[in-house]
Each structure stands twice: as C-alpha cells, then as structure tokens.
Amino acid sequence: xxxxxxxxxxxxxxxxxxxxxxxxxxxxxxxxxxxxxxxxxxxxxxxxxxxxxxxxxxxxxxxxxxxxxxxxxxxxxxxxxxxxxxxxxxxxxxxxxxxxxxxxxxxxxxxxxxxxxxxxxxxxxxxxxxxxxxxxxxxxxxxxxxxxxxxxxxxxxxxxxxxxxxxxxxxxxxxxxxxxxxxxxxxxxxxxxxxxxxxxxxxxxxxxxxxxxxxxxxxxxxxxxxxxxxxxxxxxxxxxxxxxxxxxxxxxxxxxxxxxxxxxxxxxxxxxxxxxxxxxxxxxxxxxxxxxxxxxxxxxxxxxxxxxxxxxxxxxxxxxxxxxxxxxxxxxxxxxxxxxxxxxxxxxxxxx
Amino acid sequence: xxxxxxxxxxxxxxxxxxxxxxxxxxxxxxxxxxxxxxxxxxxxxxxxxxxxxxxxxxxxxxxxxxxxxxxxxxxxxxxxxxxxxxxxxxxxxxxxxxxxxxxxxxxxxxxxxxxxxxxxxxxxxxxxxxxxxxxxxxxxxxxxxxxxxxxxxxxxxxxxxxxxx
Numbered sequence: 001x002x003x004x005x006x007x008x009x010x011x012x013x014x015x016x017x018x019x020x021x022x023x024x025x026x027x028x029x030x031x032x033x034x035x036x037x038x039x040x041x042x043x044x045x046x047x048x049x050x051x052x053x054x055x056x057x058x059x060x061x062x063x064x065x066x067x068x069x070x071x072x073x074x075x076x077x078x079x080x081x082x083x084x085x086x087x088x089x090x091x092x093x094x095x096x097x098x099x100x101x102x103x104x105x106x107x108x109x110x111x112x113x114x115x116x117x118x119x120x121x122x123x124x125x126x127x128x129x130x131x132x133x134x135x136x137x138x139x140x141x142x143x144x145x146x147x148x149x150x151x152x153x154x155x156x157x158x159x160x161x162x163x164x165x166x167x168x169x170x171x172x173x174x175x176x177x178x179x180x181x182x183x184x185x186x187x188x189x190x191x192x193x194x195x196x197x198x199x200x201x202x203x204x205x206x207x208x209x210x211x212x213x214x215x216x217x218x219x220x221x222x223x224x225x226x227x228x229x230x231x232x233x234x235x236x237x238x239x240x241x242x243x244x245x246x247x248x249x250x251x252x253x254x255x256x257x258x259x260x261x262x263x264x265x266x267x268x269x270x271x272x273x274x275x276x277x278x279x280x281x282x283x284x285x286x287x288x289x290x291x292x293x294x295x296x297x298x299x300x301x302x303x304x305x306x307x308x309x310x311x312x313x314x315x316x317x318x319x320x321x322x323x324x325x326x327x328x329x330x331x332x333x334x335x336x337x338x339x340x341x342x343x344x345x346x347x348x349x350x351x352x
Numbered sequence: 353x354x355x356x357x358x359x360x361x362x363x364x365x366x367x368x369x370x371x372x373x374x375x376x377x378x379x380x381x382x383x384x385x386x387x388x389x390x391x392x393x394x395x396x397x398x399x400x401x402x403x404x405x406x407x408x409x410x411x412x413x414x415x416x417x418x419x420x421x422x423x424x425x426x427x428x429x430x431x432x433x434x435x436x437x438x439x440x441x442x443x444x445x446x447x448x449x450x451x452x453x454x455x456x457x458x459x460x461x462x463x464x465x466x467x468x469x470x471x472x473x474x475x476x477x478x479x480x481x482x483x484x485x486x487x488x489x490x491x492x493x494x495x496x497x498x499x500x501x502x503x504x505x506x507x508x509x510x511x512x513x514x515x516x517x
Contacts, residue, residue, distance in 0.1 A: 006355065006373035006419055031415045034376070035396050047373070049420050076409075080472070100486020101467065102400060105409040106416065238485035336478035 001037055005046040011053065012179050012213060018048045020181055020209040026050050028072060029106040031099075032115045040125050041116075041132055051108075056213060059084055065219025068177075071110030071212045075165070076101065078109060079334075088221060089330045090168040090228035090247050097232045097339035098164040100239050110212035112165045113176065113192065114204065117269070118241055119159035120144065130156045131200040145306030147243060150315065151299075152268035157200030158305035159269055161193060164339070166271035168230055168247035171261035172221035180210030189215070193270035200269070224249035224261060229325040231318055232265070232339040242266030244315045245339065248322035250286065257281050257290075262298055262323070267315055274298035277319065286327040288320070295319035355419045361385060362431025370419055377421055378402045378413035381428060389429035389458045393488075400487035403459040403466070404428050410466025412486075429458035432465065441465050444504035445497070452491035463487045464501045468508055475502060 009015040019026055023045035027033055030051075036042035050056075056070040059081055067087070069078060075095050078084060085092035099107065121127040121140040128137035140148055140158050148158040166189065174189040187205050194202055206212075232245035245265035251258045260281035262274040277294035284290040295316040302312045321341065355370040361381070368384050378395070381387040381404070390413060393401030397415040404413045405427040432439040441464045444450070451457045463484060473479035480501050481494070489497065 001374050004373065005353075006417075008420075027417070027420065029415075030417055030420070031397060031412070034415045034417065038396065047417075049417075051420055080470075100400065101470070101483055102403055102410050102412045102463065102486045103397060103415075105466075106411045238482055336476055337482055 002040070002043045002045075004037075004044050006049065007046065008049045008052060012050075012056075012211070015048050015050050015053060015211060016180055016209055018046070019211065021046060022208075024048055024208075026211050028108040028111040029074075031103050031107045032111060036116060039123060041123060050211060062216070062219075065222070067217050069109050069215045069217075071108060071214055073109045074105060075099070075107045075109065075112060076104040079104065085334070087225055088168075088172065088217060088228075089225055089334070090230050090249055091165065091172070091217075093334050093338050094164040094168045094230040094232075094245075094247065096334050097230060097245075109165075109215055112163055113189070113212060113215070114206075115162055116203070117159035118162050119148070122159055131159060131196070131203075134199070134201045141306065143306075146308045146310070147266075148305045148308055149268050150302040150304060150308060150311045151264075151272055152195045152270060153305045154196045154198070154200070156198055157196035157269060159196075159200070160266050161268065161270050162241050162266075163271060164230065164232060164242060164245060164265055166193075167245055167263045167265035168228070168249070169215070169217070170271045170273045171247045171249055171263035172224070173218055174221075175216045175218075176212055177214040177216065178206065178210050179213045180207055182207075184213075186216075189271075190273050196269050203269075223251050223259070226330055227252055227326045228330050229322050230339045231322040231325065231341060233314065233318060233341055237337065237340065237342065244311055244318050246315070246318045246322040248319070248326040250281070250323070250326050252286060252327070255285060257284050257286050260294075262294065262319060264298065264315060264319070267302070267311065274319070276300065281323075286323075288324070291320045291323040291327075292316075294323065357419055357422045359418075359421065359423075360425045361387070362426070362428060368418075373417065373419045375418045376414055377404070377406070377416040377418045377426070380418040381413065381426070387428050387430050390462075391455055391458055393456065393459070398488075399456070399459075400463060401456050401459040403462040403487065405462055405466055408469065410463050427462070427465075429462060432461065439465070440507040441468070441500070441504040444500035444507065448496040448500040448503065449493065450496040450500040451489075451493050456487060456489045456491075460484070460487045460489065460497055464497075464504060467501065468505050473501075473505070475505070477502060 025044035056072040079095035228249035234240035249261040277298040391401040393399035
C-alpha cells in the first residue's frame, strides 16, 4: 500500500477544500477503495475521510412526494428501511442482491455509485489497462472476456459497471446531488456515468474536488411499486457480481401498461437504461409477445466485445423474465434469494 | 504523523497510537491488541474471516481503516463468551459440527451473531444461508453452520424483524 495522508474534515466545505489537492481521494466506508489501494490500483496520496460528516446519513421524505437519501446512508439501512422498501421495492431487492451482509452494513449510497469495475485486467497491475493507465492498452480485449460488455464499450475499454443498486435507480430517474468548489449541482444518474470512448479513465461527471452528497428519487418512482422486480444472473447463487441483470418496473392500469421502465446491469460500462424497450411496452397489454419485443429492442445494438456473445441472448431472456415477474406483482417481501432466477416465482402481491 | 485512536474493544476502552493511517481495524486488533481470534483470510473483503461487530453491525474488519473508526465499539470473538460460559452461537457451532479446520469459525460466529441481531432471516434456512453468504468455509461445513445458526437463534429468542434506521 502506498503511504497516504489522512484527514477528517468536519464539514462538506472542509472536505471539498481538502480534496482539491492533487492526489486526494474521498474515503467513505472504503469497502471498494481500500481494496483498490491494497492492490495498488488506486494510489491516492491523501484520503479525505467523509464518513463522519454530519447530516448525510438521513433518508428524508420530500414535500413533493420524492425521497432524498444522504450519501452516507448504508446500503443495508436503505434496503431495510420499511417505508423506502415499500415504495421502491426494486431498489431494495437490487441492494440486497449485491455483495454480502457485512459489506452492505458498511458500504454507502454514494460509494456504491462510485465503485469501480471488477474487470480482472483493471485489478491486475501487471496487465495493460487503459482505465488504470491511460494509453497502456487493454489486455481484456484478447483475454478472458466472457463477462465483459456487450453494449456501450469501445476498443479502449470493455469493462462493465458492477453496481446492482444503480440499475433500478436509473430506471426510476434518480438524481445525484453533488457539491464541489464551484458549489452545489445535480445530475440525473443516467448521465452521471460516462461511456469509455477514448477516455475510459474518466468514469463519471464528477470533477476531482466534487463529492456526492445525496441521491433523490422522484415521487413518480413510487408509482411502480406494485410491479417492479430486479433479476440478476450470477456465477454462484449469492455474493457475486452480475453476469447480466435487469430491473423492470411497470405501471399497470385496466390490464394495460401505462408506463414502463427497463434497465440492465452487467452488460455495459455504465448502468444501462433501455428506453427503446420502454417505448414498446407503453400502452401495450402485458403479455409474453410484447415482453419479447421489448427485450429484442433493449439488446438491438448489442455486440460481443470478445468471447461473450452468449450474454446478448442471456440479457434478452433476463429482460423478458424480469418483465414477467414484474407483471405478476412485487412480492410482499424481498425473496429469500434476492433477484435470484432460481427463486420461486413471486407470491402475494405487495399492493392489492 | 501519529493518530490517537480510541476504541472500546470487548467492553474495554483502549487508546492506541497509530503511526500510520494505513492500518486496518483487522491489523489493529491482531497486531496491536494481540486479539488474534479475528482471522486474516483474503484481506480483500471476499471471505468474511475477519468479521467483527462494530457499533452493533457486522462488518469486514480488513476493509475498515482503524483511524476512521475512532470512538467505535468493537466486539470480537474474544468478547462473546461470558467467562467460561460459551455464547449460544458458539455452543450451537459445536453441537452441529459447524466447522472442520476452524479457521473461518470466528468470522462465521461473529457473522451469525450479527445476522441474528439483524432479525431478517427468521427460521428460514434459505434466508440464513443467504445472510451468511459473506462467510466462506473452504472445508464446506455449511450444512452444520446453517443448523447452528438456526438453533442459536431459537436459543437466543429471535427478535422481531428490525425496523431499520
């Protein structure tokens, strides 16, 4: 581990000032960052510990019906917050399908958004990686790449974004609140992560001094609570990143889909919203034929980045299955195996 | 630069001068406080052998900077028994052969104590397995571990599902 200075600011303003120095990095729980520092992948010279900042650990109901989640709310606390899980069950299910209980107890909302890819070539400092070392090349291109991206990738980077949490969040139009030297601003989460293009080292819209202070979900996002599921294929039953995942959320009235949201995880360098699929679903009767058409549209632009052609068909099937499960109704409680394709089909609907 | 860190470890207040901010909570427990019951398995948050309870929540101590946990209350495997009387989770692990080599066991037991306190799993073995999935056992004693957790939960009186913060 490269040596670093440690500073613990008392306010967001102090944190931003401390993080404005070159080589500085924000530290929250550290469940991803410490791992990256131990491996020599991240090499900050200063850690700005924001984990003790006041007032960033609340879940707040907003007057307009939305919800504001402080950046330091722990993943487990959000997923198990009854009101939140009742209104945004697909977000709770995605959270509970990620990592382990220990990690969810520590990891923060802001940190989840900023976690780095688990591409093995990014993690292996002996491998060429444009994200870790711009211009070095990409050993994943000709390497073990069956789990790599099928959408949004470039010749410079084929890594996938690892977050489960972000997938339903982009589907539900989450907004990220940011603070930096230039003040406060906000960005839709869908526009927060960048595609790699020629600069895979630039992963988000954050400037180096900026930090996430909160995440918001709009009131409309709660309108999908009765028909919303997250589904995630993993290489083992639990405690693994997605090979492919999908969030599906429907608003159904009089046996018609009046609004639909579809997003995918594990398929692209950023959480992937499938608006083409949503457009096909809107106004349609919820049946298998329309779900297959929507899934085909979601993957229309997909192409393998290596030995991963199978992920395209797998993703189509997972989108269909997520839509079928969403149409059947959100279960009353997150299933024993959250988001698992092996779990029994959902039981009693959460909302009558 | 030295960092003075005060922790309550197994009920005892300890103030430690850290000469380097890179020290993890795991290394602090093992190397500075000689509490070697907490194990260093992968040291990367993948195996759960280092699980301890911090402020009532189970976490991986290998991915926690000690200096960042100034003021925290830490419970390790050394602090769970009441003198010679084992903790009900320890008793249950013995009764159900929830181990073979024993290396992962302190982490398994701390994780199980955390899981029971969380109150999410109830008496559903599937939920127990899922809730314990952050603790790997290379000997494959999972069957006994699941039985032990279920029995210990019964012995401790399962709390109702928690209302989270």
